[in-house]
Amino acid sequence: MLQPLDSNLLDPKHLEESLGSFHNATGLHIEAINNEGETFSVPGNFERSEFCRYIRCQAEGERRCQDSYKRASFEAAKWEEPYFFRCHAGLVIWAVPIMIRGVSLGSIICGQVLMWEPDHFFFQELKKLNAGIESFERLKSMACKLEVVSPSRSQAAADMLFVVVNHLVKRNINSLEEIDATRLQQQQIRHEIEERKRKNLPDLSDYDDYLKKERKFLRYIRLGDRTRADQTLQSLLTDLYTKTVGDLETVKVRILELATLTSRAAVEGGANAERIMRLLKEFNKEIEGIERVEKFFYKIQRIVETFLEGIFTLADKKHIAIVKNARDFIMENYALPLTVTDVAQHLFISSSHLSRLFREELDCTINDYLTRVRVEQAVEIMKKPEFSVAQVSNAVGFKNQSYFSKVFRKYIGVTPLTYKNSLY
Missing domain, CATH: 3.30.450 (Beta-Lactamase)
Incomplete structure (x- = not known):
């Protein structure tokens, strides 16, 4: 037998x-x-x-x-x-x-x-x-x-x-690795649900909070912030799981939508557009026959990791720590009048060496990255009606409101005032 x-x-x-x-x-x-x-x-x-x-x-x-x-x-x-x-x-x-x-x-x-x-x-x-x-x-x-x-x-x-x-x-x-990762993901979702219950946090009643969190997630993608992107994605998936009650078709629609938005954010963050679109096409094919919610969640996490890798491809591993520390320093101090020299001195290396690393490893200048961080932070602050455009400009490190408006329009497509008015 x-x-x-x-x-x-x-x-x-x-x-x-x-x-x-x-x-x-x-x-x-x-x-x-x-x-x-x-x-x-x-x-x-x-x-x-x-x-x-x-x-x-x-x-x-x-x-x-x-x-x-x-x-x-x-x-x-x-x-x-x-x-x-x-x-x-x-x-x-x-x-x-x-x-x-x-x-x-x-x-x-x-x-x-x-x-x-x-x-x-x-x-x-x-x-x-x-x-x-x-x-x-x-x-x-x-x-x-x-x-x-x-x-x-x-x-x-x-x-x-x-x-x-x-x-x-x-x-x-x-x-087997996929099975292990899926099981870990299930444990993380259960743990987060239990934490929310323990803290008496309200259940997700509509998609407004979900979409707000989604926008935050996309901002982290554009900035190449892997840690915050991973954390926010996990929270998003928990929201999706509880909101849809495991409905496969609804989950599939949301996951496809999230993958598309993430791909665009990755391109905006500096990833190669042709490669990202090819990966997205392959992803859409992969999930066609999926019949389990957990498998959808696993696949979206994997593609997000791949997109993030494409934003900042660090060719020389010995420079990873330097570049990462520089990015972290900028994220923590973007509101200050930072210069390339300030960042370099914090890392105890020369300004020219740091600038070269950013160009070679991240395909952007330090000022480009600093500006990107400031604009992304400005978008978040503008969601609070009590802040004026001038206050937002000052809060994210722009001392000149006119220059802030010019930079904001370059990145977002509209002026800060137009964008703020569209929110309310």
């Missing part, structure tokens, strides 16, 4: 397709076994050889075959490479280990062949190995029908199968 394998560890459909293709290409019998030697997959239900079927129908035949497979699987796992052996009945078989994260799940068994044409000595050995067989002459006749596979062809088949199995394993490790 076939024993099932946890589909979280190995995709049965993909396993069967891959092993079936190997069988069709080589003509060799193949089956997957667990660590106890029990078969859990025979692709396409291809039958074992007549010889093997006859051996297995004998008294203790199944048990002895299983014991042979179990020992072979153990040896293959121990050496982490194809292991050739002769089964208890005398056939040549090889086992290729299935190893995921250093743990053996079993092996792929291949062969049930001979390596040389059967002769007098082979039949003598065959009779000795199968002393309790019902009819040796019948077994002998069946042995003559077995395929003879040369040692070189057997080794080549084992090597090819090893590559196939490694491909399956690599693919599955990615799946």
